[in-house]
Amino acid sequence: MNGDFVTSQTYPKGYTVNDEGVKEQLVYEQCDLCECNGDDSSYFCECHQYMSNKTFTTIHELVSCLPHFPHSVDLVMELNISGFNFGIIPNGSFSNIPYVQTLSIRACNITKLEPNAFKGLNNLSELAIVDSGKDKEGISILNYHLLQHCQKTKILSLGKVRNIANNTFFALPKLIQLTLEDKGILEHHQIFKSLHKLQILILNGIGLNQIPGAILHYLPFLTELHLANNAINSLQFDGKLTTNGHLTLDLQGNNIKSVTKTDMSQFKKVANLSLNLADNDLEDIEPNYLQDIKVVDILSFNKNLKLGKTNALKNMLESCKGKPIKDLQIAGCGIVIDKFNSSFLEPLKNSNLQSLSIGYNLIDRFETDAFEPVKSLRELDISNFMHISSETFAPLQDLSTLRIHDMSVLPTKKDAMNVSLIELENLDTLFLYKLDFSRIIFTLRRYIYSLMYFKLTDMGEAFEAYHDQVLNLITNSYLFSLDLSGNLLFRYSDTALCELFNGVDTSEFRLCENYFKILPDCIFQNIRAQLIDLSQNRITYIQEGLFKNIPDIINLNLAGNSISLIDGTALTVVGQDIQIENNVIECNCATQPFTKWLRRRKHQRGLVTHDKFCASPTGPTNEELLKFELTWVQCNMEAFVRIISLSVSSVILIGILTASLLKYFWRDIKYMQLVRRAKQHNGYIPIVDPNDNQNDILIDDIQDDEVYDAFISYHSEKRIWVRDVMTPELTKGDVQFSLIHDDNIIPGQESYFGGLMSHMDRSRHIIFLVTRGWMQEGWNEFEMDSAIDMLTQTKRHTLIVVLMENIPQKEMSHKLKLMVRHNVCLKWSEEERKQRKFWRDLKLELGKKRYM
Numbered sequence: 001m002n003g004d005f006v007t008s009q010t011y012p013k014g015y016t017v018n019d020e021g022v023k024e025q026l027v028y029e030q031c032d033l034c035e036c037n038g039d040d041s042s043y044f045c046e047c048h049q050y051m052s053n054k055t056f057t058t059i060h061e062l063v064s065c066l067p068h069f070p071h072s073v074d075l076v077m078e079l080n081i082s083g084f085n086f087g088i089i090p091n092g093s094f095s096n097i098p099y100v101q102t103l104s105i106r107a108c109n110i111t112k113l114e115p116n117a118f119k120g121l122n123n124l125s126e127l128a129i130v131d132s133g134k135d136k137e138g139i140s141i142l143n144y145h146l147l148q149h150c151q152k153t154k155i156l157s158l159g160k161v162r163n164i165a166n167n168t169f170f171a172l173p174k175l176i177q178l179t180l181e182d183k184g185i186l187e188h189h190q191i192f193k194s195l196h197k198l199q200i201l202i203l204n205g206i207g208l209n210q211i212p213g214a215i216l217h218y219l220p221f222l223t224e225l226h227l228a229n230n231a232i233n234s235l236q237f238d239g240k241l242t243t244n245g246h247l248t249l250d251l252q253g254n255n256i257k258s259v260t261k262t263d264m265s266q267f268k269k270v271a272n273l274s275l276n277l278a279d280n281d282l283e284d285i286e287p288n289y290l291q292d293i294k295v296v297d298i299l300s301f302n303k304n305l306k307l308g309k310t311n312a313l314k315n316m317l318e319s320c321k322g323k324p325i326k327d328l329q330i331a332g333c334g335i336v337i338d339k340f341n342s343s344f345l346e347p348l349k350n351s352n353l354q355s356l357s358i359g360y361n362l363i364d365r366f367e368t369d370a371f372e373p374v375k376s377l378r379e380l381d382i383s384n385f386m387h388i389s390s391e392t393f394a395p396l397q398d399l400s401t402l403r404i405h406d407m408s409v410l411p412t413k414k415d416a417m418n419v420s421l422i423e424l425e426n427l428d429t430l431f432l433y434k435l436d437f438s439r440i441i442f443t444l445r446r447y448i449y450s451l452m453y454f455k456l457t458d459m460g461e462a463f464e465a466y467h468d469q470v471l472n473l474i475t476n477s478y479l480f481s482l483d484l485s486g487n488l489l490f491r492y493s494d495t496a497l498c499e500l501f502n503g504v505d506t507s508e509f510r511l512c513e514n515y516f517k518i519l520p521d522c523i524f525q526n527i528r529a530q531l532i533d534l535s536q537n538r539i540t541y542i543q544e545g546l547f548k549n550i551p552d553i554i555n556l557n558l559a560g561n562s563i564s565l566i567d568g569t570a571l572t573v574v575g576q577d578i579q580i581e582n583n584v585i586e587c588n589c590a591t592q593p594f595t596k597w598l599r600r601r602k603h604q605r606g607l608v609t610h611d612k613f614c615a616s617p618t619g620p621t622n623e624e625l626l627k628f629e630l631t632w633v634q635c636n637m638e639a640f641v642r643i644i645s646l647s648v649s650s651v652i653l654i655g656i657l658t659a660s661l662l663k664y665f666w667r668d669i670k671y672m673q674l675v676r677r678a679k680q681h682n683g684y685i686p687i688v689d690p691n692d693n694q695n696d697i698l699i700d701d702i703q704d705d706e707v708y709d710a711f712i713s714y715h716s717e718k719r720i721w722v723r724d725v726m727t728p729e730l731t732k733g734d735v736q737f738s739l740i741h742d743d744n745i746i747p748g749q750e751s752y753f754g755g756l757m758s759h760m761d762r763s764r765h766i767i768f769l770v771t772r773g774w775m776q777e778g779w780n781e782f783e784m785d786s787a788i789d790m791l792t793q794t795k796r797h798t799l800i801v802v803l804m805e806n807i808p809q810k811e812m813s814h815k816l817k818l819m820v821r822h823n824v825c826l827k828w829s830e831e832e833r834k835q836r837k838f839w840r841d842l843k844l845e846l847g848k849k850r851y852m
Contacts, residue, residue: 033057034065037607042076043067049083057084059093066097078102088112095120104128104157111137118149125152130159132181138162147171161185169194176200183207192218205229213239222247228276229253235263241270246297248274258284261291268292278302278329285312290319300329308335308361321347327355331381335361340385342369349373359383359405366392383407387417388440394423400450401429404442418443429453433486435462444469446476454479458486458513471500478505485512485533494520502526512536518543524550531555535579542566547573554606558583564615568593576606587614587621587628589635595628602626671818674791678798709737709846710800711763713783715774718804722769729839730846737846753782760786765846767800770816772807784815799823800845 034047045066049057062081069075077100086105091114094100098120110129118124127150131138138160144167147153153172157179168191169175177200180186186203192215199221203212208230216222220242232254241247247270256277267273274297282304290296299320307313313335320328325348337344340363345356353374358381365387371377375395383406393399402424421427422445432442433455454473456466463484470484482504489497489511503526510533517538524532527550535557544567547553554575563583571578585591591614601608614623633640662669710730714722722741730737740759760766766787774780787799801819803826809817819825824845826838 033062036067038077041074042078044078044080046080047082047084049085057086059086059089063094063096068096069099075099076101078104080104080106081108082106084108086110088114089117090114091116092119093117098122100124102126104130106130106159109136111140113139113142113146115145116149117146121149123152124150126155127153128157128179130157130181132159136160138182138184141165143168144171155179157181158185164188164191166190167194173197178202181206186212186215189214189218195219197221200224200226202226203230208232210234211237213237213241216240217242219243221245224248224250226250227254231255233257235259235266237266241266244269244271246270246272246274248276248298250276251280252276252278252300252302254280256280257282258286259289260286261289264289265292268294271295272297274298274327276300277304280304282307283310283312285315285319287315288319289315290323293323296320296323296325298327298329299325300327301333302329302357303332305332305334307333317344317347320351322350325351325353327379328353329355329357330361331357331383332360335363337362338364339367340365340370341367342372345371345373352376355379355401357381359403365389368392369395371395381405388419390417390419392419393421396424398426399424400426401431402427403429403431404435405431405433407435407440417441421445426450431455431457432466433457433459435459441465444473446472448473448477451477452480454481455483456487457483460486460488463487463489467500474501474504480506481508481510482506483508483510485510485514485536487514489514490516490538494522498522498525504529507531509533519546521545528552531557533557534561536560538562540564542570544569546570559609565590566594568597570594571601572597574606578606578608580608580610583611584615585611585625586616587623587625589630591628592630592635595625599626667814668818668821671788672822674788675799675822678791707738708740708759708763710739710765710767711760712739712741712767712769713774713780714741714769715771715777717773718769718771721804730843733843735843735847737843756783757786760790765798765800766790767802768819769802769804770807771804772811775807775812775816781813781815784813784819788815798845798848800842801825802842803827 033049034045036043036045038044047062047065062084066079077097079097079100079102081104086108087110089105089110089112094103094117100121101123103121103124103126106128108131110131113129118127129139136159139158139162141163142158142161143165147168148171150172152174154174155177156172156175158181160182161184164185166188172194174197175195176197178195178198179202183203183206185191186208192198195218198219201219201222201224204226205228208227210232211225211227216225216237217240222243223246225247228250229252232251233256235251235256247267249267257280259277259282270293272295273293276298278300279302282301283306285307301307301316307316307330313330313333316330328348335358351374353376356374356377356379360383363382363385366382366385366389368389368391370389370392371380372395376398377396378398379401380396380399381403383404385407393402402421417440419440419442421430421442425445425448427448428450430444430451430453434457451473456463456470459466473479474482492500498520501523505528507529508531509527509529510531512533513536515538516534517540519534519539519542521543524547529550530552532547532550532553532555536559539558539561540563542558542563542565547556547570550573552575553573555577556571556574557579559579560582563580564586566580566585585594587595598608598610610625612624612626614621614625614628712722712726727739730739740763760783766783768774768780768783768787791799799819801816801823803820809820812820826841826845828838829835
């Protein structure tokens with residue numbers, strides 16, 4: 001882990017999982033050093049020191065950051081630690097994580113192991129402690145006691161060790177694979193005596209000048225010896241090879257120039273030999289060099305450019321005559337042939353050759369009989385040829401894997417040729433790539449029931465020549481893997497793409513390097529696939545619902561695009577692993593739904609790899625993608641400003657409207673307050689029986705200036721109605737009310753105005769009988785003013801307005817309108833039923849409690 005991208009996992013670092021699988025978070029300050037992922041049965045943690053502000057961390061501190069599981073849990077855990085400066089691995093460093101089966105400690109400057117450093121790792125099967133390089137001290141001493149707790153370890157990798165005891169590997173009785181990344185240990189030959197069960201020895205790239213033969217006789221069960229990328233210049237070695245079973249000898253990337261019979265005779269006891277001499281400098285092979293070899297499984301001479309320019313190639317092929325050889329690899333050997341016919345492979349006629357790789361040479365033409373001597377071929381890799389017969393592949397009835405590639409040639413005037421692959425009924429794997437021309441078209445069977453792996457990539461414009469064949473293949477076949485990368489499919493219209501991929505039924509579907517920018521919604525319609533690989537395109541946006549029609553998808557690769565935005569729900573259908581690293585996801589409001597989903601996905605099954613930091617148009621930022629979050633206001637500033645502006649405008653408008661309404665209704669409001677206060681002050685008057693003795697007590701309590709229940713103001717035209725109708729109704733019923741009106745003013749005793757004011761003041765209610773005549777009479781204004789003054793001063797009068805006629809408010813004075821709207825207002829009617837209601841309502845108003 002280098003800090004460039006991070007991993008989203010099932011249980012994040014710093015969590016404990018109990019027996020019921022309940023995750024309980026633990027808080028550790030240093031837990032940002034590790035990234036973990038896994039599921040219920042396996043777990044992988046990688047811890048790397050990449051923080052510039054953290055210079056020292058102990059192993060105990062680091063282990064405390066890892067997910068802790070109960071010891072009873074059946075779990076396989078892999079732990080990789082690198083980049084720290086531990087120095088020492090103390091006793092009991094890993095005792096709290098006994099379920100670790102693979103432990104790798106690299107570039108941590110380990111100089112000392114304490115005796116119980118690995119105590120508690122009861123199931124450790126793979127261990128690596130590697131510090132190599134001139135600037136590293138290495139482990140000061142390694143012996144039996146330091147590895148005594150690694151009894152079950154089968155795979156061991158070591159770097160620089162300054163001193164190693166001869167008994168060291170007796171502590172590892174089950175060791176079958178040993179990797180040495182520093183050649184210093186090879187100087188101690190005796191330590192290999194205890195490795196009699198070792199099967200694989202890896203000594204790649206450690207600067208060896210020769211094969212370490214001195215240790216080989218201690219390894220009777222050795223099956224693989226890897227010596228790649230050293231400086232070995234000969235197959236000769238001192239010592240004796242004791243293995244007599246299968247042996248793979250990997251010497252690719254060395255400086256071997258020749259192979260002789262003497263060299264190969266050292267392996268004569270080997271039952272099956274696989275020899276890899278790729279990428280050396282071979283220029284001489286002795287005739288009959290395989291004389292002492294019984295069976296050859298793999299013979300690889302790839303990338304020996306001088307091999308085809310000398311007799312070495314001929315000697316190599318002639319030496320194979322009559323020898324069982326399964327796999328021959330001579331790709332990139334500088335072979336130049338005008339006409340490749342049966343004579344070239346004739347020496348291999350009886351070798352029962354299963355696999356042949358002859359690509360990256362210069363072959364002008366493959367003749368019809370080119371592969372006649374090797375009818376047994378099951379795998380063929382060819383490239384860089386100009387012409388081929390239409391029936392070249394006909395003899396290869398058992399062929400299951402065919403790779404044809406790198407055939408970019410100059411234009412020719414010859415007609416296009418169809419090369420038939422129809423006869424290959426057992427074809428399982430077909431790879432056609434970098435055939436950037438359409439002069440040679442390979443014709444496929446319409447139905448290839450055996451075909452499982454189909455790769456048609458890097459065709460450029462030539463893909464159009466295969467369009468119909470691909471469409472037929474997709475429609476009629478189930479393919480485990482379908483790869484159509486690098487075919488410039490961005491040129492296709494949305495409709496054409498959707499038609500091409502409609503009905504794809506595969507497990508793995510790859511569409512890399514097609515320069516897609518925006519994928520149409522229908523591109524994955526009616527498709528079945530578990531893996532979709534869209535890496536290395538130019539996709540900028542992943543929209544909602546793009547993958548919704550792929551119910552079985554469990555792995556999605558979007559790495560290496562130009563994605564700046566992913567919809568928050570677009571990836572929810574992916575069951576397990578998602579790769580999104582090396583994109584340009586920006587941290588903005590539109591990204592927030594995706595980052596929230598990413599944080600939630602961190603606690604679910606599956607692995608999500610993504611860039612650690614957000615991007616911007618100018619490059620990476622310091623904002624971490626998982627920690628990015630904006631408030632609603634930040635994401636909706638324009639709307640927020642509009643809302644604030646609208647709110648302020650509304651407040652101002654409401655204020656203006658309120659002020660206008662207050663101004664318009666100010667008199668009503670003030671009058672309403674007067675009426676309300678008067679009603680609250682007056683209360684209610686009890687209705688009593690006049691014949692009841694208690695009534696005398698009540699009357700005695702009434703103040704002398706409050707004698708009458710109501711003062712009646714009316715026009716003379718209603719005098720008879722008041723005398724003959726109203727007065728009898730109110731004064732002679734079961735409940736008798738006392739009334740007074742201007743007729744009761746006694747002339748001579750008081751002025752008319754004084755008497756009128758006195759009568760009104762001595763009344764609990766004032767009744768205005770409103771008619772048009774009353775409205776036109778001047779007295780009514782005086783009486784209304786007087787009534788309002790009394791409301792203001794005494795706060796105890798209740799006004800009752802009786803509309804004797806149907807008078808619209810527009811004909812009324814402003815004062816009368818106030819009274820009609822805010823005081824009790826009753827309407828007289830000539831209908832008997834309404835009259836009964838009128839008298840009932842009037843009596844109820846008169847009977848309300850008065851102010852005592």
